[in-house]
Amino acid sequence: MAGVKGNRRILYTKKVLKDSLLKLLETKDIHQVTVTNLCKEADVNRGTFYAHYKDAYDLLESMENELFAQVVQYIEATPVEQYFNSLLINVLELIKENKDLCKILLCRQRDNKLLEKLFFIAYKAGLEPIFKESGEQNEAHFNYYIKYVVGGCIAIIQAWLQNNFPESTEELAKIINSVSTMASSYHAYVQK
Amino acid sequence: MAGVKGNRRILYTKKVLKDSLLKLLETKDIHQVTVTNLCKEADVNRGTFYAHYKDAYDLLESMENELFAQVVQYIEATPVEQYFNSLLINVLELIKENKDLCKILLCRQRDNKLLEKLFFIAYKAGLEPIFKESGEQNEAHFNYYIKYVVGGCIAIIQAWLQNNFPESTEELAKIINSVSTMASSYHAYVQK
DNA sequence: TATGAAATGAACGGATTGTCCATTTTATAA
DNA sequence: TTATAAAATGGACAATCCGTTCATTTCATA
Numbered sequence: 001m002a003g004v005k006g007n008r009r010i011l012y013t014k015k016v017l018k019d020s021l022l023k024l025l026e027t028k029d030i031h032q033v034t035v036t037n038l039c040k041e042a043d044v045n046r047g048t049f050y051a052h053y054k055d056a057y058d059l060l061e062s063m064e065n066e067l068f069a070q071v072v073q074y075i076e077a078t079p080v081e082q083y084f085n086s087l088l089i090n091v092l093e094l095i096k097e098n099k100d101l102c103k104i105l106l107c108r109q110r111d112n113k114l115l116e117k118l119f120f121i122a123y124k125a126g127l128e129p130i131f132k133e134s135g136e137q138n139e140a141h142f143n144y145y146i147k148y149v150v151g152g153c154i155a156i157i158q159a160w161l162q163n164n165f166p167e168s169t170e171e172l173a174k175i176i177n178s179v180s181t182m183a184s185s186y187h188a189y190v191q192k
Numbered sequence: 193m194a195g196v197k198g199n200r201r202i203l204y205t206k207k208v209l210k211d212s213l214l215k216l217l218e219t220k221d222i223h224q225v226t227v228t229n230l231c232k233e234a235d236v237n238r239g240t241f242y243a244h245y246k247d248a249y250d251l252l253e254s255m256e257n258e259l260f261a262q263v264v265q266y267i268e269a270t271p272v273e274q275y276f277n278s279l280l281i282n283v284l285e286l287i288k289e290n291k292d293l294c295k296i297l298l299c300r301q302r303d304n305k306l307l308e309k310l311f312f313i314a315y316k317a318g319l320e321p322i323f324k325e326s327g328e329q330n331e332a333h334f335n336y337y338i339k340y341v342v343g344g345c346i347a348i349i350q351a352w353l354q355n356n357f358p359e360s361t362e363e364l365a366k367i368i369n370s371v372s373t374m375a376s377s378y379h380a381y382v383q384k
Numbered sequence: 385t386a387t388g389a390a391a392t393g394a395a396c397g398g399a400t401t402g403t404c405c406a407t408t409t410t411a412t413a414a
Numbered sequence: 415t416t417a418t419a420a421a422a423t424g425g426a427c428a429a430t431c432c433g434t435t436c437a438t439t440t441c442a443t444a
Binding site: 057140153154158159160166167175180 | 332352
């Protein structure tokens with residue numbers, strides 16, 4: 001039958017709204033963006049906006065979720081032993097490809113949920129075995145250690161992003177690996 | 193002369209506005225707070241609010257700045273060799289005393305500027321000498337390392353804050369020191 | 385080409401905003 | 415205690431944005 005849901009019209013409308021939001025966020029903060037302005041920029045009717053999103057925050061959140069879904073897809077397609085190689089590089093590539101959005105999500109709005117969720121999964125998977133082997137008892141300390149490593153990695157990526165990728169993704173992956181080398185620094189920590 | 197500026201009336205007005213904002217932020221997000229609601233909560237005339245602040249974000253920012261000024265005061269009063277002992281403990285105490293505000297600034301809004309500025313100063317002062325002594329040439333890598341350590345420490349404090357201070361400030365200071373032990377882990381990093 | 389989903393334009397009542405001003409309150413110096 | 419000027423109040427204002435509705439038009443697809 002004719003008139004099927006999920007037309008490319010919807011895709012276009014959502015795309016132009018996303019692009020326009022990113023453009024406005026170059027000069028404004030998210031709380032200064034009005035739906036009216038956004039729709040004027042996108043040349044989309046305000047009623048159409050409300051047919052898809054609740055407000056500007058809802059739109060930004062959906063963009064974040066799409067990015068996260070992409071990352072989850074990478075995670076599920078990668079074996080654990082490749083987390084700090086191919087997975088990390090893939091994620092860094094993804095960040096580079098979506099730099100405008102990522103700058104806002106990671107640096108400006110500081111809504112780290114995205115990368116934090118990601119790294120928490122990755123490091124939990126990578127570090128937990130080491131923890132269990134180490135014979136260390138104190139799980140609270142171990143959890144702090146994970147937070148430390150994850151927070152540190154995010155900070156590195158933020159700096160890389162903010163300085164417009166001075167290193168290639170492969171180079172940065174190496175840096176992250178050497179700075180956070182789990183084995184050595186966790187060993188140093190457990191030794192105490 | 194009578195009618196001097198800086199009365200305690202102003203101090204009271206600002207205080208009640210700050211308290212009311214914190215109260216509203218218990219249940220709402222900052223972008224859901226209207227000046228109208230805030231003033232109703234504080235029982236302050238809306239015109240009075242605008243005499244002191246631009247909007248709710250401006251108020252929150254001024255609260256952040258006051259906290260930061262307090263921290264800077266600590267820093268300037270502490271010799272570098274006490275950065276990871278008394279200074280760190282003082283800052284942790286300050287965070288504990290202002291837990292409602294800090295939860296919002298550090299955990300919810302993720303506006304890490306505050307602690308980041310602080311730790312950057314502290315670690316720059318503490319790590320720079322070690323870097324110079326180490327003979328390491330690559331300053332870019334060193335800067336990433338600093339970001340890593342600072343980001344890691346902030347992440348630990350965030351977790352501590354979010355879980356309502358399960359450890360004492362002294363205990364957490366010890367944890368931070370052992371996890372991030374500069375010498376050992378930076379050494380491990382430089383070795384590579 | 386026919387069809388129905390999606391976008392448009394226009395309108396609405398309601399709420400918030402930022403800025404007035406005349407008036408009242410009150411902290412402070414004398 | 416009292417006079418004074420700063421600060422807070424209450425009320426009003428136009429302007430903007432909000433969220434929703436509805437009749438109409440556009441357009442992607444079978």
